[in-house]
Amino acid sequence: MGDRGINLKDLTMRELETFFSEMGEPQYRAKQVAGWIFSKGAGSFKDMTNLPAALRDRLARRATPGNLVTQRKQVSSRGDTVKYLFGLYDGQAVESVLMKHSYGRSVCISTQVGCRMGCALCASALGGAVRNLSPGEMYDQVLAVQKDCGERISHIVLMGSGEPLDNYQNTIKFLVNINAVYGLNIGFRHITLSTCGVEPGIRRLAGEGFPLTLAVSLHAADNELRDRLVPQNRKYPLEVLIKACGYYSNKTGRRITFEYALLSGVNDSPDQAVQLAGLIKGIPCHVNLIPYNPVGELKYKRSSPDAIKKFREVLDRSGVEVTLRRELGGDIDAACGQLRRRAAMDQKGRE
Numbered sequence: 001m002g003d004r005g006i007n008l009k010d011l012t013m014r015e016l017e018t019f020f021s022e023m024g025e026p027q028y029r030a031k032q033v034a035g036w037i038f039s040k041g042a043g044s045f046k047d048m049t050n051l052p053a054a055l056r057d058r059l060a061r062r063a064t065p066g067n068l069v070t071q072r073k074q075v076s077s078r079g080d081t082v083k084y085l086f087g088l089y090d091g092q093a094v095e096s097v098l099m100k101h102s103y104g105r106s107v108c109i110s111t112q113v114g115c116r117m118g119c120a121l122c123a124s125a126l127g128g129a130v131r132n133l134s135p136g137e138m139y140d141q142v143l144a145v146q147k148d149c150g151e152r153i154s155h156i157v158l159m160g161s162g163e164p165l166d167n168y169q170n171t172i173k174f175l176v177n178i179n180a181v182y183g184l185n186i187g188f189r190h191i192t193l194s195t196c197g198v199e200p201g202i203r204r205l206a207g208e209g210f211p212l213t214l215a216v217s218l219h220a221a222d223n224e225l226r227d228r229l230v231p232q233n234r235k236y237p238l239e240v241l242i243k244a245c246g247y248y249s250n251k252t253g254r255r256i257t258f259e260y261a262l263l264s265g266v267n268d269s270p271d272q273a274v275q276l277a278g279l280i281k282g283i284p285c286h287v288n289l290i291p292y293n294p295v296g297e298l299k300y301k302r303s304s305p306d307a308i309k310k311f312r313e314v315l316d317r318s319g320v321e322v323t324l325r326r327e328l329g330g331d332i333d334a335a336c337g338q339l340r341r342r343a344a345m346d347q348k349g350r351e
């Protein structure tokens with residue numbers, strides 16, 4: 001928390017009540033302040049006009065309502081995707097992406113600065129892990145995007161930099177607050193949490209009673225290849241991961257989304273599609289095929305349209321529900337971690 005004091009958006013309602021009772025204030029102050037920070041997005045205690053001036057001063061001395069600084073913003077040529085780089089209080093930066101869909105406005109947020117999962121296709125993995133984001137830092141990404149675009153955010157995707165299940169407690173607190181009536185009241189069914197396969201986290205999440213969509217980044221249907229593409233597989237191999245996915249689906253009643261980025265000559269053959277169909281058989285799920293967005297420093301290339309078509313046909317014939325991810329923002333460094341790396345490289349170039 002440092003000199004700036006405690007970030008009130010890091011607290012749940014119960015913790016806010018404790019915070020105010022320790023200040024000698026009545027409980028209803030927690031509700032008042034929660035409305036200001038979580039719903040109205042007030043950036044300063046000065047804005048909280050229904051609080052006595054003396055309390056506002058005391059709050060300013062020991063806490064912060066949170067806030068991010070927009071460092072960069074890129075709008076795709078079609079205008080359907082906006083990518084933001086937000087500066088944090090300690091000089092770090094994270095990315096968020098606004099996606100304009102026909103069904104609403106969705107924000108993809110980051111949950112960590114960098115990531116230690118080391119996935120071979122990912123720009124966020126290149127610099128390793130830096131630190132976890134706090135619940136308030138996750139929340140502020142949504143508020144900042146909503147304020148900038150001037151439209152209500154209806155959907156959230158935890159698919160930016162970081163592995164949410166590697167920052168479990170903070171992610172759960174964020175989910176509680178964003179779903180709450182004092183918050184943005186975004187239904188769990190409109191929230192997707194993406195994981196590279198942290199098996200104990202999946203089982204734990206299943207017990208939280210949040211009916212959110214779990215997206216699992218599969219990218220390979222055999223352990224040998226997945227060990228290389230998603231190193232977490234060495235810890236929790238496919239047979240263990242798929243069992244946990246079945247458990248999650250059973251417990252929450254939600255279908256799993258399996259993400260599969262198609263990499264030319266690596267995981268996109270018809271035989272690999274057959275293997276994939278066999279692996280997920282019996283799990284209520286659908287497969288989201290992703291045309292890979294190449295990252296400059298990485299060797300992988302996007303599969304050809306023909307290879308994608310053939311891969312999809314095999315899954316279709318096997319009775320697997322398949323979608324092909326609509327391409328958004330290919331011209332704006334849209335893969336996670338790319339904008340942050342670009343900003344860091346520009347900074348280096350200036351030094």
Ligand code: SF4
Nearest residue numbers: 115117119122125162
């Ligand atoms: S894909 Fe996700 S989990 Fe894997 S390294 Fe990148 S941010 Fe981390």
